[in-house]
Amino acid sequence: MADSILYGDDEHYVVLSPDAPEEIMEVSELRQKLETVLEKLALDELPVELRRLEGDRPAQIDLLIETACDLEIAPGERMQWYAVRLEK
Numbered sequence: 001m002a003d004s005i006l007y008g009d010d011e012h013y014v015v016l017s018p019d020a021p022e023e024i025m026e027v028s029e030l031r032q033k034l035e036t037v038l039e040k041l042a043l044d045e046l047p048v049e050l051r052r053l054e055g056d057r058p059a060q061i062d063l064l065i066e067t068a069c070d071l072e073i074a075p076g077e078r079m080q081w082y083a084v085r086l087e088k
Contacts, residue, residue, distance in 0.1 A: 012084050018077040027065070030081055034061045037073055047071075 013030045015023045025033065038060060043051055046060075049067075053059045064071060070080040 012086050013081045014084050016080040018073070018079070024084065024086075025081075030065065031061050033079075034064055034071070037071065037079060041073070045072075 011027055013025050013027065015025050015030060015033065017023075035057060038046070038050075038057060043054060047068075049063060050060045053063065065081075069082055070078045073079050
């Protein structure tokens with residue numbers, strides 16, 4: 001039987017950004033990248049669920065990582081991230 005994926009234990013992500021090559025990031029690096037992206041967006045550009053957490057950037061980032069796999073960063077441009085397991 002294959003090992004099951006335990007969400008929440010994810011430590012690595014494939015990150016896709018417009019005009020950038022695919023990157024593999026640790027969760028700490030993804031958190032930093034999302035923080036940088038969120039700082040550049042106006043409140044009205046954020047998804048509704050993130051607006052409700054206005055002023056709590058760590059909670060916004062947690063919500064994105066736990067419940068989403070993409071974020072519109074400009075009209076027609078999305079940043080995407082997917083949990084991956086790296087084999088040893």
